[in-house]
Amino acid sequence: MDAGSAQSTPRYFRLSAFEIATSWVHGSLSAPPPPETAATPREALDDALRPALLRAPCFVSFSGGRDSSAILAAATALARREGHADPVPVTEIYPDVPDADEADWQRLVVEHLGLTEWVRLPIRGESDLLGDGARTSLLRRGVLWPPPFHVKDRLFETVTGGSILTGEGGDEVIGPRRTTPVTLLVRKRRRPRPELLAATAAALAPGPVRAFRVRRQMSGDAQQPWLRPAVARRHRRLLAADEGSEPLAWDRSLWWVRHRRAVDAVIANYSALGAEFDVAVGHPLLDTGFLAALTRFGGRWGFAGRTALMRILFADVLPDEILRRSSKASFDRAYMGEPTRAFARDWDGSGVDAALVDPETLRAGWLSDRPSTLSGTLLQQAWLAAQPSPPRGAA
Template sequence: MTDVVLPRPTARDVAGGIVLGLDPAAPPPAGVADPAGTPAPMVALERAVLPALRRPPCLVSFSGGVDSSLVLAIAVRVARREGLPDPVPVTWRFTGAPRAEESQWQDRVIAELGLGGGWEILRAGEDLDLVGPVARRLLTRYGQVHPPNRHLHLPIAELARGGALLTGVGGDQILAGWRRRPGSLRARLGRLRARWRHREPDPFPWLRPEAARELRRAFGAEQRAEPRRLAGRIAWHLRRRDLTMTRASLAVVSVDLDVLAVTPLLDDGFAAALAAHPGRLRSPSRRELLADIVDPQLPPLVVAPRRKATFDEVFFRAATREFVRSWDGTGVDESLVDVEALRREWSRWPVNPRTGALVQHVWLAGQPAPGPEPVDQQQTVEAPR
């Protein structure tokens, strides 16, 4: 058995709704000693999913997006080649959340992979609200964790009890999501002129002015620190607090349910394979990178471009709306948060999605002891090797 450390979001993380900086406890990824001997990225991804497939039932959190589709397709391929049970895709479908709609892609990918008979579909209306019934179960058990939508995986992990869970976590960072993309000088000058003409609104209007300025400076510094080459950027992302906290919260929930949680897109072997092969690429888009690493055996539909779903409508529902409207002004760090400004922000609907962590923090502050642990305190639980 090994320990899993659960790092907590800091007061600034919660107040601003954004996690910045590197995790000092995260070791830098090992370099590639022999690029010629490093497997191709898809081979490395196959190796990453194999431990989960060997611990059935192996469930795959499958949204229909590119990342979860890629993980599912690789897992199916490995399972059938190794004579193991097929992985079981588990999908949420939501009512009243049209921007989260991905059922067309889900149906097509499942049909392409021949998995229709073993597909688990979960349905949610108000259930997954930030302070709804599922979130409250997670918050009262673990306190505040990152990300605020971690409860989305709680029912899936419960279905996987005693087995394993594969997710596409990390794809937005490892395969895409560049904050700075190179462009022509004309394009860059055009963006600068647009900023001069139209002053951008304050992204953190509920924070005290100095706290908002500090957060904007920190965010700008992080944008500038992002490496341009793929290999350096992958190593940088694997050490970012955003991802290390995301992985840790998933691991802690899974361990409590005797589930082996595997995030193959964040696997060290996959990272090394990307660094050794297409790592020379400079700021590639997701489409460019996937075209470079995907092998011909993978159905093209799996990684075909599609609209990116958004899930604010899933998590900001009636429970959150009623909770923020009845808020009494307590439970926030007033050195960072302007109570009246936050009250104004929460008097409108929809509220700014970046206040999601604050919603949960305030809800927890109103609960009986023991409540959330102090900022930066860590919880340790047992995890399978």
Template sequence: MSSVATFDIAAGVVLGVDPPSTAPASPAADSPLAALESAVLPALLRPPCLVSFSGGLDSSLVLAVAVRVARRHGLPDPVPFTWRYPDVPRTDESSWQERIVDVLGVREHWQIQHVYDELDLVGEVARRFLHRYGLRHPVNLHVHLPIIELARGGALLTGAGGDQVLAGWRRPAPRTAWAYLRRAAGAVRRLGRRPAPLLPPMPWLRPEVAVAVAEAYRAEVRAEPHRLDRRVAWHLRRRDLRTGIDAFALVSDDHDVLPVHPLLDPGFVAALTGWAGRRWRPARVDLLAGIAAGQLPEVIVAARRKANFLGAFLRTPTREFVRSWDGAGVDETLVDPAGLRTVWSHWPIPAGTMALVQQLWLVRHPPVQSPTTEVSR
């Protein structure tokens, strides 16, 4: 199911892990790169094939593999689509984007859209999305709506799943003895101190609810396996990922678009874990270099700073809405209205309250016609 529960909305985090599947794992028939090539082909066979391209590691890898496969098979090049946020500096990955499209030779197809308030949590695009599909997870899913609309009748490739399959939550194992000693020394210095919370304080929740959320989150983080094959299998069972992918499929199906997430493809996952599954907390850059296997341009898998897009979603429409909120509409068994008003009196608001912004906006601005049965599954 792609809907989110009231508890998820209040907490601002989707928790839970499904039990392991009893089905046998897929055999690894290909190298990771060959498996990725197979994963992108169905999208390329259904033009127009757009690629949600930010310039980050995951979307760059997907774009590079898609271009490689398209040219091998004589198919139309994929079309990279990029959002740019001119007045949110922490989102800027333009230098990487430029280098990548040039080395891949797809500049003539590249579509760039500059946005300001349009992709705010309750901005123009989000309002259309919320009225059509209701509140979905993740709260920024609406940024793909215009791309899906542009791809109508075709396909959309994304880098979804990269954070889970290639990175996970745990810090990579130290690469050198010196790095190991420095980390160990830091651990010794922290002995006896109160451990840092894994989630920021949640003063908008009832105290007992905040404790329950923090404990559940801490338990989930600690449950993440160290070994790559087990870690990937565990992440693929998490509600957070599965709910997001289900919602993405719902919107794509509504526009006759084939959504393809190559990094979550079973063949790629089998190939990746067949090659590196026994590694203990491998670094993302090491995995990417191994996947590329020297057959992709170096810039594709070069280490880079990860952009932060929070500022792109907390814009004028959200600021005006939270300032005007009258305290009504929340589930008061979970949320303390006074606490929420207090945290919303400061800017920027906590990221953990973003789902509440959309929920309460919908309470104030319900759709004229409820979402149809087709899109409310």
């Protein structure tokens, strides 16, 4: 993280019409080899955390989940070891969304770390993808991905002038990779249960076979029924090609994850948003130095899974009940509530590309009890198109 980058001109990642319709950024960037390093993963993680601690006040976007808890704990340990001010957890709280309640987990972590400062931001209707804050952001910035970037202004206003660390990338970096079932069976000598044997066979299958299986599975899921058939087929084909290209070796797989275009888009948009508020944004779990050290440490086999790696990396700073936690909050209802339904009820179907999506199926989804956030980019595109003035900075 370069503190000076917070002064640069914001440059948001812009989606194509196809990417707006599918709400995904397909493909990978060309990846140089990982840099040589002799650092341990925790030493490299400290190197990724340190610039944020030096640009005080340092905040950590903290939900209570494993990834943000790990970043908060590691940053706190480093700050106390080197004499920096403690990082400050900043938490968005959703009182009206029970599925998003993480209060018990949050308190467990904060009390374990002995932190005395904790910023909690109650979020109600303003988290909706068409709430007042999102509409203001859309008019200023245009359509962004992922759509919740439009409801982050309050968070960034809170940390203006400082730095903020996130747990972005935890699922991809610390979670299981393609080779994990092979590692469990061959290296860890796990009992060869049918499900483990099946997962191992799937992992060892050639790329085209794995891509075919992904396409077949997606065809049965119908997660995005608003896509026109040809668009859905292309979307499935591209997603399957991405999944089929994952290397088998754990170290190469981890480096491959960091260079997916979707990851790059998220990082770019965080940086641009941070620049607007004079905030240096860091994602330590996606830091190239940390990933280089982790790939060197894990080698081709990697680890037995997410909990095993969490324990290796963070057992000295977090209680085991956090490290082995398997539950996760859901924020769908926080993002698509009454403002979404109100717009859908009066929407005339314009503003989206009808060659790519079916407007009536979209409307039905937005009016349903559980609208899919995968339609969030289309929702915001449709609303924006209905406004009298084009957004500034949308080009």
